[in-house]
Structures are given as C-alpha cells and as structure tokens.
Amino acid sequence: MxxxxxxxxxxxxxxxxxxxxxxxxxxxxxxxxxxxxxxxxxxxxxxxxxxxxxxxxxxxxxxxxxxxxxxxxxxxxxxxxxxxxxxxxxxxxxxxxxxxxxxxxxxxxxxxxxxxxxxxxxxxxxxxxxxxxxxAIPLIRPLRESLAGDKVNRVLGIVNGTTNFILDKMDSTGAGYQEALDEATALGYAEADPTADVEGFDAAAKAAILAGIAFHTRVRLDDVYREGMIEVTAADFASAKAMGCTIKLLAICERAADGGSVTARVHPAMIPLTHPLASVRGAYNAVFVESDAAGQLMFYGPGAGGxxxxxxxxxxxxxxxxxxxxGATGPGDSAYTQLPVSPMGEVVTRYHISLDVADKPGVLAQVATVFAEHGVSIDTVRQQGRQDGGGDASLVVVTHRATDASLTGTVEALRNLDTVRGVASIMRVEGE
Structure with missing residues (x-):
C-alpha cells in the first residue's frame, strides 16, 4: 500500500x-x-x-x-x-x-x-x-458501465422521496395533498419550500441525467417536459383504485421505437398495482430499466438523506x-449518438380524463364524437350522477394509446362544449 x-x-x-x-x-x-x-x-x-x-x-x-x-x-x-x-x-x-x-x-x-x-x-x-x-441506489454506474454493452430503451422511475411520501400518504390514508405535505414537512421529508420537489424540478434534473447516460446523447434540463403533482386530488386516487392503479410522480425516459429520437418527461401518472413501482412506499426511490439484452431491471432503496x-x-x-x-480515468461523457429530443406532443401513452358534464341525454355521444374527431380512441367510459342532486354528472374516460398532441386538442375541444362544465383532471396511464 x-x-x-x-x-x-x-x-x-x-x-x-x-x-x-x-x-x-x-x-x-x-x-x-x-x-x-x-x-x-x-x-x-x-x-x-x-x-x-x-x-x-x-x-x-x-x-x-x-x-x-x-x-x-x-x-x-x-x-x-x-x-x-x-x-x-x-x-x-x-x-x-x-x-x-x-x-x-x-x-x-x-x-x-x-x-x-x-x-x-x-x-x-x-x-x-x-x-x-x-x-444511495447504485444507478449511474450500472448504466455507464454494467449496461455499456447493452441497448437501453426505457428508464421509468420514482426519483424523489418527498413526492413519493406525499402520494403514498394520500393513497393509503385518503389524506388531501396539503395534509400529506404538512406531515412530510413535520417529519423532515419536505423542505420549508417544497417547490423543487412537488413541482417536479428535482425529478426533471435527474431525468435529464438518466436520459443522457442511458441513450448516449445530450439531454439538458430544458429538454425535459415537467408537470408537478400539486393538483392531484383524493378523487384522482379514487379513480385510480377503480382501475386497479395507484398514482406516482414518474421520471420517464424513452427511446423511440425507430431509435431515431428520445423523450424525457416528469409528471404524475397512474400505474397498475401489478407494476413493481406501485409497491414503492414512503420516501423510497426505485428505477425500472428496460434494455434489449438484460430485459427488465429494478433498482430500489433510500433516495435521499445524509x-x-x-x-x-x-x-x-x-x-x-x-x-x-x-494513472487512469473512468468512463466519461458518452454522448456519441446525438439523438434529437422529441417534444412532449409526440409522446404516445394512455389517458384518464375526468369531466364534469350536464346530466342529460346525448352528452356521452357529444363527448365521444370529440374524441373521434381528434383520433383518440376510447377504451372505457364511466358516468355517475352527482350525489348532491344537481344537474351535473361525472364522466370518466380512459383512452387507448394516443399522442399527447392529440389528447391536448381533444381537451381543448371538450372545454368548448356547452355540455361540459369543466375538465376536472387529466392523468396519463403508464406501466402497462
């Protein structure tokens, strides 16, 4: 020595x-x-x-x-x-x-x-x-070294312990967002100003790093689509449970099917209870990696703390x-592919849309027509009259896979219908 x-x-x-x-x-x-x-x-x-x-x-x-x-x-x-x-x-x-x-x-x-x-x-x-x-989760080194000979196609993960604690508390106890945040703050899981966590900035930075390493291309923070979780409600969790799902704030990095581009995004999403990430509780993190040769790998552990x-x-x-x-150096930057980062509008996934509509005949047909006009196929529809006896109803639509741009156009058109009182929530469905 x-x-x-x-x-x-x-x-x-x-x-x-x-x-x-x-x-x-x-x-x-x-x-x-x-x-x-x-x-x-x-x-x-x-x-x-x-x-x-x-x-x-x-x-x-x-x-x-x-x-x-x-x-x-x-x-x-x-x-x-x-x-x-x-x-x-x-x-x-x-x-x-x-x-x-x-x-x-x-x-x-x-x-x-x-x-x-x-x-x-x-x-x-x-x-x-x-x-x-x-x-503490070994993740960068496996991507840079252990999987250096493989082709990584997707990285899907919970990479912020604060948000996972809050969403897990909302799911398991029925607490509202603010109540769950207050508990996270009292326990030291959330900062006095939790904006970086709950608005997805922290996870977006991590997504940029993961996408760059996984796909051997340069992905900056500005390339990552970001959506926070402060608007997630107890009603969203009730809808998720009805579908056999839960809600997580996910960082998702994907290579296009043709290999010509990549996407990186952070947003709340419903995932099936059968997916390994659904069982990640409390302030823990977990990242799911999918590659050609190794198949599916999951990395799990405490994601923060001294x-x-x-x-x-x-x-x-x-x-x-x-x-x-x-006298040597380890792996450095491996951004040899220089793949473009596709905009969020080109991302393809499923959607869960909750609408407040007039409770009268023909409304469902009008809504279905708008979806069809924008090329978004409906998988399931659930309609329920409001318990307060008012003239409105709740209409929940789950779609087949469609582009984000198509869904955005659909929602804009729905908001212009006289029979649609409001769009209560929009959530992507991942992990299927």
Missing part, C-alpha cells in the same frame, strides 16, 4: 457533507485497504465557519473554497454544496489544478454536464456523480482514488 495519502477537499458540510466527513474518519482503515492508499481530509469549505461540526478538526475549516481547490496538492474534490454557482466555477477550477471531482449536484449536471465532462477530459480528470440521482447520499459519494470517491493511483 502507498503510504502517502490521497488528499480530499470537501466543498460543503451540511447534511451530506458532514456524513461524508464522518465516514471518511470512522472508516479510514477500510477505505485505505479498498483504495490501496490512505485518504486524508485536507480541507472543508463552508459558509458559516463558527458552526460546531463534531468530529472535524477546526483547523480544516475554511470559507475560501477557491483557494482550497487551487492548492495543487488536492487529489479529489468532493462537491456537495449544490446549485449552479459557485459550484460550476469551483469544479472547473479543481480540474485545472489537477484534481478529479465527485459531485452530488443534479441541477448543475443536468444543465451543464456536457461542458463539465469536456473540462474533465481536457485535464485528464474524473467526474463522478452517483449521488446526483436516487441517493447517510444514504454519502454512501454514494464515498463509493465514487473510492473509484476515483483508485483511478488516481493507477
């Missing part, structure tokens, strides 16, 4: 960073044995130096992250501060000064992953980011340190 330690700079010491530092200290001997050399925490960049950080030598704390990554003796920089800047500049500066980088920064990678990979290549450095998607995310960071740290010792 080499006696000179590999030096690690840690950028950020919050929930994840503090766990990374703790594991590096408590598991130092095991890490050294697995890597082939000791690893030494050489500096920790933070914003609030006065905060007490148990187990970390105060002499390592600095507020000058730029000076830390420029030292020249740093072998690996671990970035867990998040956001676009200063993380982007710090990472490129680390490459320029001879360090490889391990990051958990999904937003930055989704926006500027290609440029960061190019910077790493220019300086013969590694850029690893297992922790950027699905916490210790689980730190586990993924440390796994990358071991790999990068091994590469440093051997």
């Amino acid at each position: 080499r006696t000179r330690p590999l030096k690690v700079a840690l950028l950020g010491c919050g929930v994840v960073g503090s766990e990374v530092a703790r594991i590096m200290t408590t598991h130092a001997d095991d890490l050294a044995a697995r890597i082939g050399a000791p690893v030494e925490l050489a500096g920790v960049a933070v914003r609030r130096p006065s905060k007490v950080r148990a187990g970390i030598d105060p002499a390592l704390i600095t507020t000058d992250a730029t000076a830390l990554v420029k030292r020249g003796d740093i072998d690996v920089v671990v970035e867990v501060i998040g956001g676009i800047e200063p993380a982007r500049t710090l990472i490129t500066t680390a490459f320029e000064h001879g360090a490889s980088v391990v990051s958990a920064n999904k937003a930055l990678l989704a926006q500027d992953g290609a440029a960061l990979h190019a910077a790493a290549d220019d300086h013969d450095a590694d850029l690893y980011y297992e922790a950027a998607v699905a916490g 210790a689980p995310t730190a586990s993924a960071v440390l796994g990358d740290l071991v790999a990068v340190c091994r590469n440093k010792l051997s």
